[in-house]
Amino acid sequence: MNHWIIAPVVLPAFLAPLIVLWMRYDLRTQRIFSVAGMVALLAVTIKLMVDASSGAPEVYRLGNWEAPFGIVLVLDRLSALMLVLNAALGLAVVLYALGSGWDRRGWHFHSLMQFQMMGINGAFLTGDAFNLFVFFEVLLIASYGLMIHSGGEARLKAGVQYVVYNLAGSTLFLFALGTIYSVTGSLSMADLAQKVAVMPAAETGLIRVGAILLMLVFAVKAALVPLQFWLPATYVNAPGPVAALFAIMTKVGVYAIVRVYTLVFPEGGTIGGLASEVLMPAALLSLVIGMVGVLGARDLGRLVAYSVIGSVGTMMLAFAQFDQAATGAGLYYMVHSTFAAAALFLVADLAKERRGAPGLALIPAPPIAANGLIASMFFAGAIAMAGVPPLAGFLGKLMILDGTRGQWLIWVTILVTSLIAIVGFSRAGSIVFWKAYATGGDRAPVPEAPSQGLAFTAAGGLLAVLAALTVFAGPASHWLQGTAAQIHHPQAYIDAVMEGAAERAANATSGHDDHDADEAAHEGGDAPPAAQSETGH
Amino acid sequence: MEALVASAIGVMTAAGIYLILRLRTFPVVLGMAMLSYAVNVFLFATGRLAVNMPPILDHLGEATPGYTDPIPQALVLTAIVISFGMTAVVVMLSLGAFIEAGNDRIDLGDEESES
Numbered sequence: 001m002n003h004w005i006i007a008p009v010v011l012p013a014f015l016a017p018l019i020v021l022w023m024r025y026d027l028r029t030q031r032i033f034s035v036a037g038m039v040a041l042l043a044v045t046i047k048l049m050v051d052a053s054s055g056a057p058e059v060y061r062l063g064n065w066e067a068p069f070g071i072v073l074v075l076d077r078l079s080a081l082m083l084v085l086n087a088a089l090g091l092a093v094v095l096y097a098l099g100s101g102w103d104r105r106g107w108h109f110h111s112l113m114q115f116q117m118m119g120i121n122g123a124f125l126t127g128d129a130f131n132l133f134v135f136f137e138v139l140l141i142a143s144y145g146l147m148i149h150s151g152g153e154a155r156l157k158a159g160v161q162y163v164v165y166n167l168a169g170s171t172l173f174l175f176a177l178g179t180i181y182s183v184t185g186s187l188s189m190a191d192l193a194q195k196v197a198v199m200p201a202a203e204t205g206l207i208r209v210g211a212i213l214l215m216l217v218f219a220v221k222a223a224l225v226p227l228q229f230w231l232p233a234t235y236v237n238a239p240g241p242v243a244a245l246f247a248i249m250t251k252v253g254v255y256a257i258v259r260v261y262t263l264v265f266p267e268g269g270t271i272g273g274l275a276s277e278v279l280m281p282a283a284l285l286s287l288v289i290g291m292v293g294v295l296g297a298r299d300l301g302r303l304v305a306y307s308v309i310g311s312v313g314t315m316m317l318a319f320a321q322f323d324q325a326a327t328g329a330g331l332y333y334m335v336h337s338t339f340a341a342a343a344l345f346l347v348a349d350l351a352k353e354r355r356g357a358p359g360l361a362l363i364p365a366p367p368i369a370a371n372g373l374i375a376s377m378f379f380a381g382a383i384a385m386a387g388v389p390p391l392a393g394f395l396g397k398l399m400i401l402d403g404t405r406g407q408w409l410i411w412v413t414i415l416v417t418s419l420i421a422i423v424g425f426s427r428a429g430s431i432v433f434w435k436a437y438a439t440g441g442d443r444a445p446v447p448e449a450p451s452q453g454l455a456f457t458a459a460g461g462l463l464a465v466l467a468a469l470t471v472f473a474g475p476a477s478h479w480l481q482g483t484a485a486q487i488h489h490p491q492a493y494i495d496a497v498m499e500g501a502a503e504r505a506a507n508a509t510s511g512h513d514d515h516d517a518d519e520a521a522h523e524g525g526d527a528p529p530a531a532q533s534e535t536g537h
Numbered sequence: 538m539e540a541l542v543a544s545a546i547g548v549m550t551a552a553g554i555y556l557i558l559r560l561r562t563f564p565v566v567l568g569m570a571m572l573s574y575a576v577n578v579f580l581f582a583t584g585r586l587a588v589n590m591p592p593i594l595d596h597l598g599e600a601t602p603g604y605t606d607p608i609p610q611a612l613v614l615t616a617i618v619i620s621f622g623m624t625a626v627v628v629m630l631s632l633g634a635f636i637e638a639g640n641d642r643i644d645l646g647d648e649e650s651e652s
Contacts, residue, residue, distance in 0.1 A: 130615070137619050141623070141626060144626055144630065148630065151637070153634070153637040153638045154645070156630065156633050156634035157634050157638060157645055159630055159634070160562060160631055160634050160643060161643065164557060164565055164569065167569050167572075168557060168569075168572070170623070171569075171573060171575075171576050171620075174576040174580060174616055175576055177580075177612075178579050178580045178583040178609075178612075179583070181609070181612070182582075182583035182584075185606075187612075233645055
């Protein structure tokens, strides 16, 4: 067993209480440990990514309990990709928080960050549906703390809404898991995949309900229309670096949709085309509403938040094809849009700190300190987000268009919304950064911060990743196509998790007499006989 | 008994949903508690309802009458702990918002456009 697989969960899980308990009043040590933890996390996740690229999914059995009874962590290319994405974003966010002084405006920023990392990494790694729920709760409870970091009336009120919305989502998650368990008698994703695949068509009513409830939960997390209402108010009111970190939170929902609806409920399997029928209109609407929101936003933060909704819509259009080439394109766009959204949130926060009273409202105000630099960073981020050449957003959209060839509705929507986004971004950028010179006011003072250079480096670093993603688009998309191939051949994943399970079941049943077999049938409840025989031999 | 449990879950869910749609934080917190009760009972029932059955198989006793599924009990334990913690968080957060804002309205109102 490769013990590194659990490191992305254990490392932050040790660091977070250490920071809270041991270095509570010493911000300096907190910062050192937090940055060191993030660098170590990034190194570990890159190592795992190298491991995962070499072939079959690797399984880590917690407590060495055998699947499907124990909880497993599974490292495949998709989860490795998400881990690296999360660690890189986390490092940039911590550096920005140090540089801009956000981490000293409230308590426990660094430990909450570590808990957040633990929850997100766990959600990406776990191979058990109920464990996924638990890690969702870990990442949510850390995000509640981060969301209201440094307090304030508007932030607390938005925080209450965010918490209530997500609690309702968690309740729905439990209802979905309960429904699925009551039909299949299992919650291990690989075991579920086997059991769902052999269900007779006449008895799939309840499992379809479970599948769609689960889809709703993940759509809440991914902020797909019509479940996106929590996102703009949350992201606008959250502290800048936290909003940047939340760029990965919507991707947790997207990841869960991709994972569950290719592994457990594959397209054309037991639930038929239900997943793509639900996802497609939701993705189209998200794209339209997101980009129209970009055009209609009255402040810069809200504009970036709506562009996140739009970008989730774009990638879901690709994922909803449930087709290998389109999934690869969607993954490329997902990596790109996560970094682009995070960079834009950081740039918006840089501008907000300097503008003072007008905040991020789209009204002309006297030019800010370092106006030129921040404006050009916003420009680069906007180009990436809107999908204009030369940055990766353009390539990503091109690949998605290529993957959805022949579907005119998707082509028209993506192209028209791109135009709307370009107009929206240029309007916002010119009002905030160019019209400033026409007001004739004095330059706003430079805000006090521990290290402006570090803050600019963090935001610039994310933009540099975007540039690298563009330059190395060939190798990157080749690797992501390999990932898509692995996603669409889930048998390797199932075999890795369920290795030896069939033999053990056979040994266990042959050792006992008949009444045990009766009880085994009883245990399965309503599960069809076919499922029993499948796991029994 | 199935009808009783099912309608209890239904009534609690309906009351919970009604309450979380209110505009004040207190009914919303109550509604969340209602919803978590409903989901806990629901989870408990997913292993089928069995009265007076042990959750452990006893191989020594001959002619076991049957058993109740232990997994939902473990699941519901986790769910209870989590929902208890979450309720505490939402109570503290609502109190914080109430003290800062001076009212317990849950909507953002006009300040939504400012950040």
